[in-house]
Amino acid sequence: MTKCAKAMKICIICEGEEDYDYIKKLLECRVWSPYYIIKPFNAKGINKIAPIYQNKFQNDSYDLVIIFCDTEEDPYFDFNSLIKKIDKFHGKKIAKDIIYFANPCTMQIILSHFSKVKLTTKSKTRNTPLIKQLTGVDEYRATEPQRNAIMKQIDAKNYNIMKSNIEILSIDYKTISSTNFLQLINKLESDNTNWVSSLSKKIIGKA
Numbered sequence: 126m127t128k129c130a131k132a133m134k135i136c137i138i139c140e141g142e143e144d145y146d147y148i149k150k151l152l153e154c155r156v157w158s159p160y161y162i163i164k165p166f167n168a169k170g171i172n173k174i175a176p177i178y179q180n181k182f183q184n185d186s187y188d189l190v191i192i193f194c195d196t197e198e199d200p201y202f203d204f205n206s207l208i209k210k211i212d213k214f215h216g217k218k219i220a221k222d223i224i225y226f227a228n229p230c231t232m233q234i235i236l237s238h239f240s241k242v243k244l245t246t247k248s249k250t251r252n253t254p255l256i257k258q259l260t261g262v263d264e265y266r267a268t269e270p271q272r273n274a275i276m277k278q279i280d281a282k283n284y285n286i287m288k289s290n291i292e293i294l295s296i297d298y299k300t301i302s303s304t305n306f307l308q309l310i311n312k313l314e315s316d317n318t319n320w321v322s323s324l325s326k327k328i329i330g331k332a
Contacts, residue, residue: 140194157313175210196228228303237290238283243302
């Protein structure tokens with residue numbers, strides 16, 4: 126990155142601790158282009174994302190504000206509510222351009238660093254055998270020590286394994302075991318930041 130190049134400032138609003146820890150870990154791994162200054166923010170709940178998004182957007186401190194969250198499970202009430210709130214705020218259907226999701230939960234993406242997986246539930250109780258098998262973390266309940274133990278195992282090498290594994294998943298949020306996260310990370314790997322400017326213009330109606 127040259128001294129004269131302008132880095133794009135992006136805020137990623139994360140639904141909760143797992144999402145926030147994961148984005149921070151990927152930043153530590155330096156797998157994305159230095160042309161982005163990325164600031165993750167923990168919303169601590171999907172129902173808190175919309176007002177936080179509005180605040181971050183209106184503060185005009187970022188070139189782009191995006192969202193990273195779970196869909197939860199059918200009928201996806203909270204997720205669809207978030208989409209409607211973002212669209213209403215901007216007065217246009219734009220939410221699907223700035224919301225990156227995992228169905229049923231972010232653990233689907235995290236475990237993809239270690240193997241091809243297709244979670245069918247967000248239930249920690251039901252997922253704990255697979256989490257132990259792939260990470261060695263027993264009786265997973267998303268405590269801070271447990272989250273840290275998993276994050277320590279994520280690196281640039283298995284980042285590429287994760288990309289390959291989630292590539293086979295659907296990008297339809299209504300499909301169980303789906304995610305559009307690959308679309309985001311492919312953009313963040315690119316030194317070409319034009320997509321940020323184009324999306325920003327689309328959001329504010331100048332595209």
